[in-house]
Amino acid sequence: MRLWVEEKDAMNVFGIQLDPVLVRLLLGVLGILVVASVIGAILARRATTERGRATVSNLNARTKAWWVMVTVFALALFVGRAGTVILFGLLSFLALREFVTLTPTRRGDHRTLFWVFFVITPLQYLIVWQEWYGMFVLLIPVYAFLFVPLRSAVAGDCTGFLERTAKIQWALMVCVYCVSHAPMLLTLEIQGYAGSPLSLLFYLVMVVQLSDVFQYVWGKTLGKHPIAPTVSPNKTWEGFIGGILTASGLGAALWWATPFLWWQSGLVSLGICFMGFAGGLVMSAIKRDRGVKDYGALIEGHGGVLDRIDSICFAAPVFFHIVRYYWT
Amino acid sequence: MSGKTVSFLGRLVTGARAHWKGCEPDPRQRIYFANHTSNLDALVVWSVLPQAVRERTRPVAARDYWTGGWIRPWLAKDVFHAVLIERKKPTAHDNPLVDMLEAMGDRHSLILFPEGGRFPGPEPGPFKGGLHHLAVKRPDVELVPCYVENMNRILPKGEFVPVPILGGVTFGTPLRLEEGESKPDFLERARQSVWALAGE
Numbered sequence: 307m308r309l310w311v312e313e314k315d316a317m318n319v320f321g322i323q324l325d326p327v328l329v330r331l332l333l334g335v336l337g338i339l340v341v342a343s344v345i346g347a348i349l350a351r352r353a354t355t356e357r358g359r360a361t362v363s364n365l366n367a368r369t370k371a372w373w374v375m376v377t378v379f380a381l382a383l384f385v386g387r388a389g390t391v392i393l394f395g396l397l398s399f400l401a402l403r404e405f406v407t408l409t410p411t412r413r414g415d416h417r418t419l420f421w422v423f424f425v426i427t428p429l430q431y432l433i434v435w436q437e438w439y440g441m442f443v444l445l446i447p448v449y450a451f452l453f454v455p456l457r458s459a460v461a462g463d464c465t466g467f468l469e470r471t472a473k474i475q476w477a478l479m480v481c482v483y484c485v486s487h488a489p490m491l492l493t494l495e496i497q498g499y500a501g502s503p504l505s506l507l508f509y510l511v512m513v514v515q516l517s518d519v520f521q522y523v524w525g526k527t528l529g530k531h532p533i534a535p536t537v538s539p540n541k542t543w544e545g546f547i548g549g550i551l552t553a554s555g556l557g558a559a560l561w562w563a564t565p566f567l568w569w570q571s572g573l574v575s576l577g578i579c580f581m582g583f584a585g586g587l588v589m590s591a592i593k594r595d596r597g598v599k600d601y602g603a604l605i606e607g608h609g610g611v612l613d614r615i616d617s618i619c620f621a622a623p624v625f626f627h628i629v630r631y632y633w634t
Numbered sequence: 635m636s637g638k639t640v641s642f643l644g645r646l647v648t649g650a651r652a653h654w655k656g657c658e659p660d661p662r663q664r665i666y667f668a669n670h671t672s673n674l675d676a677l678v679v680w681s682v683l684p685q686a687v688r689e690r691t692r693p694v695a696a697r698d699y700w701t702g703g704w705i706r707p708w709l710a711k712d713v714f715h716a717v718l719i720e721r722k723k724p725t726a727h728d729n730p731l732v733d734m735l736e737a738m739g740d741r742h743s744l745i746l747f748p749e750g751g752r753f754p755g756p757e758p759g760p761f762k763g764g765l766h767h768l769a770v771k772r773p774d775v776e777l778v779p780c781y782v783e784n785m786n787r788i789l790p791k792g793e794f795v796p797v798p799i800l801g802g803v804t805f806g807t808p809l810r811l812e813e814g815e816s817k818p819d820f821l822e823r824a825r826q827s828v829w830a831l832a833g834e
Contacts, residue, residue, distance in 0.1 A: 407649075
């Protein structure tokens with residue numbers, strides 16, 4: 307296993323060398339989860355109205371699921387690059403599955419979908435594993451995007467051809483291409499950065515998810531003015547501004563885990579929080595169009611995998627390219 | 635490999651979940667009748683049933699399909715305890731209805747696809763008479779409509795590699811044969827009760 311930090315900086319836990327920055331970030335998250343669980347337990351006792359009880363029970367289901375998600379994510383990171391690439395590959399696969407299920411494809415797309423699920427998606431993650439940057443940026447937007455309509459054309463069904471092609475391409479773009487930028491962070495060689503890229507990945511996921519959580523919290527407590535009522539009545543200006551500012555502030559306070567100065571960290575966080583919001587809004591619009599509330603039911607209280615990672619889909623590529631452009 | 639493992643694999647591959655809309659899972663004797671679009675249908679309806687129900691539920695399946703190769707006969711016989719019926723040339727001594735009634739006895743439930751073959755869907759095709767016959771012979775048994783979703787997308791007719799789209803089975807409100815209801819009326823009502831579950 308490759309350890310990015312110098313041996314003298316590494317933290318030794320039961321003989322396993324760990325990145326101390328990553329351990330500190332993780333302890334911070336565990337602290338937040340403990341606080342959230344305690345607050346949830348108190349609220350559960352206090353809730354009196356029917357609606358209040360439903361909200362609190364959903365909140366507690368979400369917190370419980372967070373414990374599981376944080377555990378899985380942390381385990382993958384501690385296994386190292388292999389664990390991380392495999393975890394994100396699986397997330398892409400599950401998200402793609404949820405997306406394609408909602409997309410009305412036709413009989414003629416069957417073989418195309420086979421390629422999308424079992425060849426293109428694994429190939430993209432194999433390329434991430436190989437650290438082949440040139441092919442990483444090209445495989446989906448060039449080769450896969452040209453291959454998908456070709457395979458469907460060979461199948462011979464022309465009904466809604468362009469629409470079907472666009473939907474499959476967009477599924478690949480959001481669920482595979484965008485998500486794969488998160489583990490691709492591990493390939494960046496950042497000058498003068500003492501921590502490991504694993505910490506940087508943890509920072510990205512943590513800031514984006516905190517932004518989601520605080521948008522939910524501010525929206526539930528103060529939210530009055532919906533931003534796009536036809537898309538998502540739960541996304542309000544109060545939640546948007548409060549959530550993004552809170553998460554960006556926390557992002558700035560986490561500068562020690564990154565190669566950024568504190569104000570740079572705040573600005574980068576602001577950018578990824580905004581992208582995260584954009585991802586949530588766009589993915590909601592697709593759900594409304596298909597007439598569903600959630601993409602799936604895999605994660606109790608949250609919905610499907612895609613409901614949880616929609617913000618990462620949009621934030622990861624932008625974060626990756628900001629870091630790559632300015633810091634490597 | 636036990637029924638538990640096969641049903642777990644079935645749910646893993648098809649991502650299928652049960653939606654109990656019109657009744658609760660119950661091990662009492664029932665006939666689950668469903669639309670039929672894919673060879674995975676029998677596996678998936680059987681897999682999403684809770685174990686206690688699944689153990690007493692036997693899919694009714696075409697003998698010509700389920701005796702081919704080596705996996706299918708094993709699945710049909712040792713795992714599903716399927717009731718294999720002759721659908722091409724039923725004769726007096728090879729009557730599928732007798733086999734079905736016999737297979738039910740006083741303990742087992744059946745999974746039945748009354749279209750008698752796979753229809754590309756999504757709307758189920760006309761039902762054959764077997765369901766009516768069973769309803770007449772066994773008025774004590776609940777007839778539960780089921781809508782199997784997306785199986786034709788996971789494994790369409792004529793394809794051999796499934797793609798991992800998420801499926802689902804919706805269970806509706808049980809039907810009974812009404813007094814004085816004619817056979818075609820009953821079969822059409824049963825068909826509509828399956829189709830009505832599609833949007834839910």
